[in-house]
Amino acid sequence: MTRTEVIAQIAIDQSEKKRKKFSPYIVTVGLLPLILLAWWLATTVTKSVSPILLPTPESVVAAFPRVLSAMGFGDQVIRTLLEIAGGFVLGATVGFFLGVLLSSSNRLRTAYLPFLSALEAIPTVILAPLIIAWIGFGVEGKILQAAIACFYAVFITTLSGLGLAEPSAINLMRSLKASRWQVMTKVRIPTALPVIFGGLQLGATTAIIGAIVSEFIGSTGGLGYLMIRYRGGYDTAAYWVIIFLFLVIGLVVYLGIWYAERKIVFWRRTEITRPDLEKQ
């Protein structure tokens, strides 16, 4: 940096400091009571929103202990979590290994590329009625549905991530007599991990969706089954309690994978910075 640049930098920094009186996260926190207030105004006060869609906040709060202490509630939660976890692990494992397999051969990759683009397009929910007809309303069907839903994201991110390695790095490894296995574990997979984690994050979200949809359509238990039952009894407040539960599940899974990525892939941050405020 030349001296003029430094001076200009300081001037910019100071002007920005002056402009930024408070952190944007104050607005974030401040929005929450506003949203709750809007909810309260729309339901309790003005009654402009149908209670079938959105119940009053009071009734939802009152419904919490009722839903959480209902008979067998814990079993339903565990069942749904099991379906999501089982489907995610199954789908992600298959996706990862298929991705590794296809990335090992250029010819295979070009041969199967058209089918892969087709796989991307398929809305997997259409398979839900089929799967129920095949293996019934039990846990296995939900796991299969969740696995199918999350398979593609992990597979395709593995495949494209493994292709990201620098050719020069691979050449260096080869010239040092590294085996294919070593090139894979020391260069290709480390380069691909940030991308794969993106796929895991998307895959986890879609696995949750797969499990819920399958439970909605027909199930002998689980949170989706409970929701259908509550809606049938027009107990919308209880329904919203489970929506919040799913929000928590979704956030925990999402942020959990994000956290795992930051711990495991410490050598590369994939976060998107704000380039417009970035300093060179």
Add this chain to the structure above:
Amino acid sequence: MTATTTTMPPTPRASAPLVARESLWSRIRRGSLWISITTVAIMILLWEVIPQIGIVNRILFPTFSDTILGFGQLVSGGYWWEDLGKTLYAVAIAWVIGVTFGFVMGVALGISPFIRTAITPYAIAVQALPKVVLAPLLIGWLGFGSESKIALAVIICFFPVWIDTMVGLALPNANEFKLMQSLKASRWQVFTKLQLPSAVPMIMVGVKHALLLAFTGVLVAEILSASDGGLGKLAKEFASQLNMSLTYAVVLVVVIIAVALVSLADVVERRVVFWSEESRARKR
């Protein structure tokens, strides 16, 4: 300097594999086309033979020829065109509404870095919530007609457009912003001449993704409400009657439509964002 790196919800997305498109001729010469054809042939053969020789139950797993017959039966049924039309109509309307809504929201919330940072935790929450949980509620509220389908599909599909618009508008780097400012560009000029052109390729990805999500949303609503018609309803009804060859046929149709929609979106994308790096690389 305060490090103002904000973590936008890292929109996880399965990007297309980095494989160059090859001409038909080079695919034949290198043998990859033969692998494709052989694979398809083997799969159809297995599909045909395995139920025939009784490894799996033919009623639950109809053969390829059963499925083709089921397809003929499906297309000649009087309900077919109506159900197909209902699904496509709902997807189209929901997609247009979702994309418009997502874009407007993305511009409104993405134009200022301050608002963008403030809104990020909420965006993450919206992303983490599996939005299909709203399906039974929407059906209960809006009834079994096309409104509930469209509403669910809009809620599901606006999200990627919103996030991609927001992220896309933040893509130009600090130097580009400074150049614009030093040339006395107005806020509007910065937006139309710098931010928007660099955001459009990203937005187009979201728009394409939204098309598939809208399709998914419509199918979920149809499978769940099962009275207004549509492909989802057909699949569910045939499956519950254990009429599996017709169910297979409906699934096949859904796959074909989805692939066609994506290919169409690809073509449009290439026309619209001819200036993006990717398109330029393709022309070279």
